[in-house]
Amino acid sequence: MKTWSKERLAEGYSIGFVPTMGYLHDGHLSLIHAARNENAFVVASIFVNPTQFGPAEDLSTYPRDPESDSLKCRDAGVDALFMPGVDEIYGPNFQTYVNVERVSGLLCGASRPGHFRGVATVVLKLFNIVLPTAAYFGAKDYQQLQVIKTMVGDLDLDVRVVSCPTLREADGLAMSSRNSYLTPDQRKQAVCLYQALVSARELFERGETDAESMLGAMTERIAREPDTVPDYISLVDPETLEDLKVVDRCALAALAVRVGNTRLIDNMLFNRLDGDSGPINS
Numbered sequence: 001m002k003t004w005s006k007e008r009l010a011e012g013y014s015i016g017f018v019p020t021m022g023y024l025h026d027g028h029l030s031l032i033h034a035a036r037n038e039n040a041f042v043v044a045s046i047f048v049n050p051t052q053f054g055p056a057e058d059l060s061t062y063p064r065d066p067e068s069d070s071l072k073c074r075d076a077g078v079d080a081l082f083m084p085g086v087d088e089i090y091g092p093n094f095q096t097y098v099n100v101e102r103v104s105g106l107l108c109g110a111s112r113p114g115h116f117r118g119v120a121t122v123v124l125k126l127f128n129i130v131l132p133t134a135a136y137f138g139a140k141d142y143q144q145l146q147v148i149k150t151m152v153g154d155l156d157l158d159v160r161v162v163s164c165p166t167l168r169e170a171d172g173l174a175m176s177s178r179n180s181y182l183t184p185d186q187r188k189q190a191v192c193l194y195q196a197l198v199s200a201r202e203l204f205e206r207g208e209t210d211a212e213s214m215l216g217a218m219t220e221r222i223a224r225e226p227d228t229v230p231d232y233i234s235l236v237d238p239e240t241l242e243d244l245k246v247v248d249r250c251a252l253a254a255l256a257v258r259v260g261n262t263r264l265i266d267n268m269l270f271n272r273l274d275g276d277s278g279p280i281n282s
Contacts, residue, residue, distance in 0.1 A: 001082050005043070007155050013040035017132030019158075020121060022046040023063040027167040027175035030075040031136040034164050043130050045082040048088065051097075052118030069232040082130065085147050089125060096257075098155070101148045106241045107143050108252055108265065111231050116147045123148055123262040132159050140166035140174045142254060142267045145240060150160045160208045168194070174266045179260040188258045196221040197268040200235070202251045211235045211244050214253070218239045222257055231256035231263065238269060248272070 008015055015016055016117050018036030019027050024046075036044045046069055052265075053059040066083065075079050097117050103109075104116035127135065137145050149161050167175045172194030196218040218233050235244050238252040247270065254267040 001043075001080070001129050004080060006127075008041050009131060009133075011262050014133040015039060015131065016042045017126070017130050017135045018042070018044045018078075019126050019135065020044060020046055021036060021048045021062065021177070022069050022178070023065055023173050023177040024069045025139070025177065026236060027138055028070060029076050030167050031164050032073065034162065035134070035136045036077045037134060040164075042077060043078045043080045043082060043132065044078045045084070045130065046125055047082075047084055047122065047126075049089075049118055049122040050086060051090070051265060052115050052123060054112055054114065057112075058178075058181075060167055063177050082126075084178045089122065098151060100150050103143070103146050103150050103241055106234070107232060107234060109143070110243075111256070116144070120147055120245075121150050124151065124157075127157060127159055129162065134160040134162050136162045136164055138166050139163050140176070140266065146241060147173060147200075172198070174264075176264060178264065180261050182259060186227055186262070189227055190250060190262075190264060192222050192225045192228060193255060193257055193264055193266040196233070196255060197253050197266060200270055201270060204247060204251075204272075209246050209248050211247050211251075214247065218253065218255065222255070225259070227260050229258040233257075 005015055018031045018037030032044060048062050048064065062276065070081060080264060094166065098120040099117050100120050109116050140147060152159060152161055167216050171191045173191050192195055199217040199221050201228060202212040203217055208214060214235055217232055222228050222230055222233065233249060233255045234250050235253055236242055237244060238250055244251050250271040252267055252269050256265045257264060266271055
């Protein structure tokens with residue numbers, strides 16, 4: 001893979017990179033299309049990264065369909081598909097990890113210790129193998145995006161990180177490979193994540209600045225569904241991800257909720273600076 005990339009770069013071509021864990025849906029394909037539109041060559045990777053899963057998480061059951069994924073990548077215009085094995089990424093004596101400290105410890109990082117260490121480590125390794133000019137990530141995983149942007153800046157990596165809007169189903173549910181875990185009834189309930197974010201946005205657009213009021217509206221909407229258990233429901237600074245008490249300019253509403261046994265995340269950006277408030281990922 002690295003030899004292929006070096007040859008393309010030496011010829012003066014740009015390489016767009018889309019790292020994924022597979023089981024591709026239209027959200028992933030939108031990242032590939034964005035990379036295709038901006039680069040001479042597109043590389044996608046499929047690797048279910050064990051170091052970002054906790055001991056009680058769904059590594060063994062994470063959905064996989066490599067044959068279908070390969071066909072989708074081909075049809076979307078991917079020039080090179082990288083599907084390494086675990087031993088290829090983590091050798092028998094592997095002992096080096098990347099820890100992006102402050103931004104990794106909040107939100108998802110508080111309940112998933114070590115998760116973003118695994119994310120940052122594998123992304124850095126993939127960057128070093130693929131040698132991309134630009135890398136494309138969905139904004140649904142907003143914290144992951146901030147971790148990667150911070151790592152790229154702090155380590156002076158020569159890659160442009162591109163945030164792409166999250167695609168949603170017709171009822172607003174953010175597309176996710178984990179949606180496949182949901183039963184039909186849980187799938188109906190899962191739309192409450194999006195609706196909770198919308199309820200906070202409506203308060204914001206009416207001039208509300210009290211974070212507690214917005215959090216209360218989101219919490220109340222989630223609580224209506226019998227199979228939901230919130231991990232967190234937060235209003236945070238979009239850069240630092242630290243909690244806000246007053247939302248006077250811009251904020252990120254972010255939440256993680258278990259619907260049955262499935263943990264789902266979503267977010268929405270509010271902004272009074274330029275009159276634009278709405279989903280960062282719709």
